[in-house]
Amino acid sequence: MEKITGIIVEYNPLHKGHGHHIEQAKGLTRCDAVVAAMSGDFVQRGEPAIVDKRARAEMALGAGVNLVIEIPAVYAIQDAKGFALGSVGVLERMGVITDLVFGSESGNLDELDRLADILHHPDDALLEKQRSYMKSGLSFPNARKMALAALSRGEETTPEATLALSNNILAVEYLKALRHYNSGIKPATIRREGAQYTDLTQNERFSSASAIRKWIREGRNDLVEGAMPPQAHRILAREIGHQRGPAFLDAFSSVLIPFLHARNRDHLKRYSGVVEGLDLRFVESAKGANTIPELLDAVKTKRFTYAKLRRILLYMLFEIEDEIIQESNAYGPQYIRVLGFDSVGQEVLKRLRSRSRLPVLSIGSAYLKMARHLEKPRVTERLDTTFRYALFRKQIELNFRMTDFYRTAFFTQNERPVMDIQTPPVRLLEI
Amino acid sequence: MEKITGIIVEYNPLHKGHGHHIEQAKGLTRCDAVVAAMSGDFVQRGEPAIVDKRARAEMALGAGVNLVIEIPAVYAIQDAKGFALGSVGVLERMGVITDLVFGSESGNLDELDRLADILHHPDDALLEKQRSYMKSGLSFPNARKMALAALSRGEETTPEATLALSNNILAVEYLKALRHYNSGIKPATIRREGAQYTDLTQNERFSSASAIRKWIREGRNDLVEGAMPPQAHRILAREIGHQRGPAFLDAFSSVLIPFLHARNRDHLKRYSGVVEGLDLRFVESAKGANTIPELLDAVKTKRFTYAKLRRILLYMLFEIEDEIIQESNAYGPQYIRVLGFDSVGQEVLKRLRSRSRLPVLSIGSAYLKMARHLEKPRVTERLDTTFRYALFRKQIELNFRMTDFYRTAFFTQNERPVMDIQTPPVRLLEI
Numbered sequence: 001m002e003k004i005t006g007i008i009v010e011y012n013p014l015h016k017g018h019g020h021h022i023e024q025a026k027g028l029t030r031c032d033a034v035v036a037a038m039s040g041d042f043v044q045r046g047e048p049a050i051v052d053k054r055a056r057a058e059m060a061l062g063a064g065v066n067l068v069i070e071i072p073a074v075y076a077i078q079d080a081k082g083f084a085l086g087s088v089g090v091l092e093r094m095g096v097i098t099d100l101v102f103g104s105e106s107g108n109l110d111e112l113d114r115l116a117d118i119l120h121h122p123d124d125a126l127l128e129k130q131r132s133y134m135k136s137g138l139s140f141p142n143a144r145k146m147a148l149a150a151l152s153r154g155e156e157t158t159p160e161a162t163l164a165l166s167n168n169i170l171a172v173e174y175l176k177a178l179r180h181y182n183s184g185i186k187p188a189t190i191r192r193e194g195a196q197y198t199d200l201t202q203n204e205r206f207s208s209a210s211a212i213r214k215w216i217r218e219g220r221n222d223l224v225e226g227a228m229p230p231q232a233h234r235i236l237a238r239e240i241g242h243q244r245g246p247a248f249l250d251a252f253s254s255v256l257i258p259f260l261h262a263r264n265r266d267h268l269k270r271y272s273g274v275v276e277g278l279d280l281r282f283v284e285s286a287k288g289a290n291t292i293p294e295l296l297d298a299v300k301t302k303r304f305t306y307a308k309l310r311r312i313l314l315y316m317l318f319e320i321e322d323e324i325i326q327e328s329n330a331y332g333p334q335y336i337r338v339l340g341f342d343s344v345g346q347e348v349l350k351r352l353r354s355r356s357r358l359p360v361l362s363i364g365s366a367y368l369k370m371a372r373h374l375e376k377p378r379v380t381e382r383l384d385t386t387f388r389y390a391l392f393r394k395q396i397e398l399n400f401r402m403t404d405f406y407r408t409a410f411f412t413q414n415e416r417p418v419m420d421i422q423t424p425p426v427r428l429l430e431i
Numbered sequence: 432m433e434k435i436t437g438i439i440v441e442y443n444p445l446h447k448g449h450g451h452h453i454e455q456a457k458g459l460t461r462c463d464a465v466v467a468a469m470s471g472d473f474v475q476r477g478e479p480a481i482v483d484k485r486a487r488a489e490m491a492l493g494a495g496v497n498l499v500i501e502i503p504a505v506y507a508i509q510d511a512k513g514f515a516l517g518s519v520g521v522l523e524r525m526g527v528i529t530d531l532v533f534g535s536e537s538g539n540l541d542e543l544d545r546l547a548d549i550l551h552h553p554d555d556a557l558l559e560k561q562r563s564y565m566k567s568g569l570s571f572p573n574a575r576k577m578a579l580a581a582l583s584r585g586e587e588t589t590p591e592a593t594l595a596l597s598n599n600i601l602a603v604e605y606l607k608a609l610r611h612y613n614s615g616i617k618p619a620t621i622r623r624e625g626a627q628y629t630d631l632t633q634n635e636r637f638s639s640a641s642a643i644r645k646w647i648r649e650g651r652n653d654l655v656e657g658a659m660p661p662q663a664h665r666i667l668a669r670e671i672g673h674q675r676g677p678a679f680l681d682a683f684s685s686v687l688i689p690f691l692h693a694r695n696r697d698h699l700k701r702y703s704g705v706v707e708g709l710d711l712r713f714v715e716s717a718k719g720a721n722t723i724p725e726l727l728d729a730v731k732t733k734r735f736t737y738a739k740l741r742r743i744l745l746y747m748l749f750e751i752e753d754e755i756i757q758e759s760n761a762y763g764p765q766y767i768r769v770l771g772f773d774s775v776g777q778e779v780l781k782r783l784r785s786r787s788r789l790p791v792l793s794i795g796s797a798y799l800k801m802a803r804h805l806e807k808p809r810v811t812e813r814l815d816t817t818f819r820y821a822l823f824r825k826q827i828e829l830n831f832r833m834t835d836f837y838r839t840a841f842f843t844q845n846e847r848p849v850m851d852i853q854t855p856p857v858r859l860l861e862i
Contacts, residue, residue, distance in 0.1 A: 255686055317693050
């Protein structure tokens with residue numbers, strides 16, 4: 001167990017390309033194990049995952065991942081920066097990861113690293129340019145791209161072209177997060193070809209996962225089956241057969257639209273990300289909307305992406321205020337939640353016992369024992385302050401709550417779903 | 432226009448007994464006009480009214496009321512004390528009401544007045560007894576009744592018997608509210624016979640309005656028609672025919688149950704009335720509940736009445752915190768909203784111009800003109816402080832929001848419902 005490689009994934013759902021990525025990561029780093037930091041039941045697009053985190057962890061194990069760790073929910077539903085702080089944070093704080101492999105359209109680590117440097121410590125010239133573009137109505141990511149472009153005119157690299165692509169943006173944020181945590185993990189990037197995108201209609205391009213979700217919604221099972229590894233597809237079919245999904249954000253229309261009707265703009269201001277008149281836009285747009293897509297079309301401006309608006313809807317649903325987001329981004333994740341492992345992953349877990357800088361939760365209820373232990377005056381070496389312990393509680397409480405909500409909303413079988421705190425990890429062990 | 436009599440009503444819906452009450456009030460006071468302070472779209476039981484306030488105002492005019500004023504929503508969905516402060520408050524501050532007639536099981540004004548005196552200025556002995564009963568687990572109203580009983584042993588009157596009856600409780604609160612406002616209005620009470628209650632099942636007793644709502648729910652139109660004056664029934668049938676009702680609290684199950692699933696107990700603590708562990712009871716009970724009745728059965732303890740729990744659900748739905756309730760009860764209503772009038776009522780409205788101590792709103796949007804006027808530094812004689820003006824805005828904003836929510840939820844016809852701020856009063860004028 002010299003080399004353990006981390007990857008950062010959503011598997012929403014796992015498709016054939018993902019299996020290939022795992023093999024590439026193994027080949028590139030010649031590692032002894034692959035650990036995936038994976039989004040839980042809600043993903044970075046601001047939506048529920050198509051099936052729940054246990055099923056997706058099972059797909060991951062079947063495709064060659066050895067250990068699946070949950071990205072705490074407070075990070076999984078943030079923009080690229082927060083998502084990276086959470087996912088890189090859990091991998092770094094496990095204390096055993098030696099390599100991090102991520103995809104990018106660029107495929108050029110030096111180029112991405114230079115961008116990460118500039119953006120990790122942006123100089124005044126960049127910030128100044130960026131502010132002026134935002135004043136002219138551009139969204140934060142677009143203003144940043146334009147500012148970089150303006151400052152690098154005449155240079156060979158073209159940052160705005162690089163940062164126009166979503167995997168590059170994430171890659172740069174992962175590299176910034178490694179700096180943030182003063183991490184010794186060695187980064188590597190694999191070029192993602194345009195081929196992983198499929199043109200489905202004349203005007204829209206879907207990533208494979210998006211396409212599969214669309215096909216699931218439309219009931220086009222042949223296409224779904226063709227796009228997924230057989231084992232992952234069996235899990236998906238089993239989950240849907242057992243009425244545990246598929247989950248779509250639209251299911252929250254009947255909660256969120258009346259929620260907005262019942263509130264005024266001042267009530268919305270307390271949610272993270274509700275800035276610059278979005279409070280009023282949400283309240284007014286809800287008056288003529290019957291569904292979340294109608295609502296979002298009405299709220300949308302070029303200043304805000306759809307993903308951002310969807311994430312704000314989740315903040316409203318779960319009462320996520322700026323405080324927990326800011327604290328979480330400043331101090332990083334406070335626990336390692338194990339979603340699944342195989343026999344190799346089990347060896348990694350053993351190493352975690354002595355190496356992890358965070359409490360490791362295999363079953364959620366272990367949290368309660370830790371709570372009892374940690375509430376005694378003696379503070380363990382793992383958590384250095386009462387503040388961090390309070391943050392641990394906030395992060396895991398939100399995670400339990402979001403997962404329980406997901407199960408209550410989308411597990412429509414008759415028996416009452418098991419609560420997250422009582423759920424053990426998925427084990428894929430050789431007999 | 433020497434004598435103008437006020438009555439306090441909900442008309443949920445108006446039944447044959449109500450017509451009789453209006454005649455009694457007229458006969459008893461020999462008045463020139465009857466003004467009803469009426470609940471708007473949400474009533475004191477903590478539920479939406481069966482049909483909306485305009486339809487119920489129309490029923491009131493048809494039954495002999497000359498002018499209908501809305502009890503501001505922040506009072507209409509409070510316990511007896513808050514309900515009385517709001518309803519007596521609007522009548523008192525109109526400046527033209529000379530008499531107030533209300534029903535009671537007692538029928539004895541002297542008895543009720545003595546109780547109002549004790550309770551308006553409770554002595555230490557009473558408060559002490561009451562606290563000890565509450566500690567033993569009794570609800571506030573029951574503890575008060577028991578304390579009164581304990582202190583009046585051997586006396587001829589039996590306060591606990593008097594205050595065991597809902598109309599007596601309200602009557603005493605109206606008399607207390609007259610004291611609170613130092614009102615010159617002359618109170619009178621009419622005895623409500625037990626006959627106004629109908630035994631519908633072996634175990635439960637329904638007031639006529641409750642029975643009618645039950646029959647509406649069950650589609651027993653013959654019974655509904657038999658219990659209502661023909662004119663009121665025509666209005667009810669017209670509203671239901673136009674898909675503007677009937678409204679039941681259960682319709683909010685799909686909003687409020689997921690709302691509770693998505694929140695933790697700390698989130699619920701900010702709502703008015705969420706005390707003594709009710710936060711946890713709501714969160715935990717919601718986990719096994721699919722509908723509001725199931726939820727309430729699980730939350731219920733002898734400490735809290737169902738009506739109180741339903742009101743708390745409305746506080747959660749509309750983000751009603753303690754502040755607006757406490758401020759409203761301390762300072763009273765800040766506007767007179769006219770829901771409907773006939774030609775006699777129109778004369779009363781003319782008198783209001785010079786006599787009302789509050790702004791009179793015939794159409795909601797008049798509020799905006801007032802807002803412009805009142806935001807100038809010169810404060811009119813009607814509103815003596817900036818504080819009161821801020822309270823005026825809070826009260827009317829909540830009222831607009833609740834009415835708009837009601838219409839969006841229950842007006843299921845195709846055209847988008849008119850918003851409350853744009854709605855003029857109902858006029859029943861002779862041609």
